[in-house]
Amino acid sequence: MKSRLVFLLLLGVFLSSGWTALAQPPVREQLVYSLTSFNGSTYSKSFAPQSEDTIYLIANTNNIVNPRKTIVYYWPITRRYMAGFSTLNEAVPGKLEILQGGKVIATLEEQKYVLYYPEGYFSEKTIMYLNEEADAAHERYKKAMDEFNAKLKEYYEAMRKYREDLNKFFEEVRRRREAGETGPLDIPIPKEPSPPEFVNFYVSEPATGFVVNLPPGHYEIRVRLEDGTILEGSEKKLVVFTSRRKGGIGYEIIPGNRWTKRENCDDPSWIIHAVGKNELYFNPFTQEEYNELYHNKLQDPQNIGRIERWKWVHVDPVKDATLLFGRGKEVLKTVTRAPYFVKQIPGPELGYEIVDYDEDLKKRGYKPTFESYKVILGPELPKVDYTIQTVASENQMPLPKSERTIRLLRKAYSMYLYPLAFLPLAVGAGIVIARRARIET
Structure with a gap:
């Protein structure tokens, strides 16, 4: 009996240690390509591990392709290879060669670049600047930040003086009331200073990389080292593609009760279904249609997709416009673009609430969380079909393929x-x- 118990204990220790070893993903040093790819409106960062033999890029745009030695491990939960750039991010000296049909058509050297976000880090558009333009853009950003920090220092000093003056004001009021004065007191009330506005654009730190800008086609890339040899494992296929068609308006829809769960409505035939009271925030975009497989793998080479399918990609936000909410040919409401602020609800609920961005929030130093066209679907509306459509502000002409149907569903049955x-x-x-x-x- 005792020997059986010892055997079972040893077996349990062996199995637990075995499963622990299996649970730890293997880590190895690997040559990868770090990618900063233009996705149609902004830039997305990803990497191509050795398991992926093809890199996908949009034609006639600047993209950064950087060979790097880093730590790579497989994560079974997501079924993806992960890179530990924070642990190891070693540059590979050499030049990047681009081949087509087996012939070298370009040999690239590293260039300096920055990413410019015109409306802050979460801008819907991003621009890449190279070399001298990159230095100039970053210098503008540094200068703007230095000016902001100087104004912020002045604001803190003004707030300190304001609190002192406010305390003196209350002390003077108390003293004169205790002295027997009644009625209004002729004492100037200290004015609270306003905080400086934060820099409304962002420029990334200058970096270097190989800038790939090619017409549509199939290519190969490889790294030629300084000694003239080809770096082993650096050869990959390169697919450079463009959109199939352009035009039309797509919508990003933000539900008022689930602002992080944004949804898209990109095709005029799609119907927006709503139940009960809803606050929907519509963001119209111009859009382009790309091959699903190509665009998915552009955003991350480990993504999957179907080569026979196509997807709409939002390109430019439509801002100088008006949204019409109507029923049939009747316009029920005209909606303009407005700023909104998302604040967290205190307490155990840990929810969020979308409120209008007002002067009080601005004075307290907050910036709008997003701008959008707000449509309220109240319970008093008849449960029928409604429409939204975007029209240009300058001539009130409908934008092509911008009409969508909103169908209010009944809850009675x-x-x-x-x-x-x-x-x-x-x-x-x-x-x-x-x-x-x-x-x-």
Whole structure:
């Protein structure tokens, strides 16, 4: 009995240690390509591990392709290879060669670049500047930040003086009231200073990389080292593609009760369904249609997609416009673009609330979380179909393919849907019971 217990304990230790070892993903040093790729409106960062033999880029745009030695490990939960650039990010000396049809058509050297975000780090558009323009853009940003920090220092000093003056004001009021003065007191009230506005654009730190800008086509890339040899493992295929068609308006929709769960409505045939009271925030974009596989792998070479399918990609936000909400040919409301602020609800709920961005928030130093066209679908609206459409502000002409249908659904008979959902299970259970009863008899 005692020997069996010892055996079971040893077996448990062996199995637990074995599973622990299996759970730890293997880590190895690997040559990868670090990518900063233009995705149609902004730049996305990713990397191409050795497991991916092809890199995808949009044609006629600047993209950064950097060979790097880093730590790579496989993460089974996401079924992806992960890179530990924070642990190892070693540059590979040499030049990047681009081949087509087996012939070298370009040999690239590293260039300096920055990413310019015209409306702050979370801008919907991003611009890449190279070399002298990169230095100039970063210098403008540094100068703007230095000016902001100087104004911020002045603001803190002004706030300190304001608090002192405010304390003196209350002390003087108290002293004169205690002295017997009644009625209004002729004492100037200290004015609270306003904080400086934060820099409304952002420029990344200058970096260097190989700038790839090619027409559509199929290419190969490789790294030629300083000694003239080809770096082993650096050869990859390169697919450079463009959109199939342009035009039309797509919408990003932000639900008022789930502002982080944004949804897209990119095709005029798609219908927006809503139940009960809803606050929907619409952001119209111009859009372009790309191959699904190519664009998915552009954003991350480990993504999947279908080469026979196409997807709409939002390109430029439409700002100088008006949104019309109507029923049939009747316009019920004209909606203009406005700023909004998302604040966290205090307490155990840990939710969020979208409020209008007002002067009070501005004085307190907050910036708008987003700008959008707000449409309120109240419970008083008849449960029929409505439409939204974007029109240009300058001439009130509808933008092409911008009309969408909003369908309000009834909740009155929704309870009957639950029994219908369980009907197949009930039928299946009845068949099983009947068969068992037949077998037993």
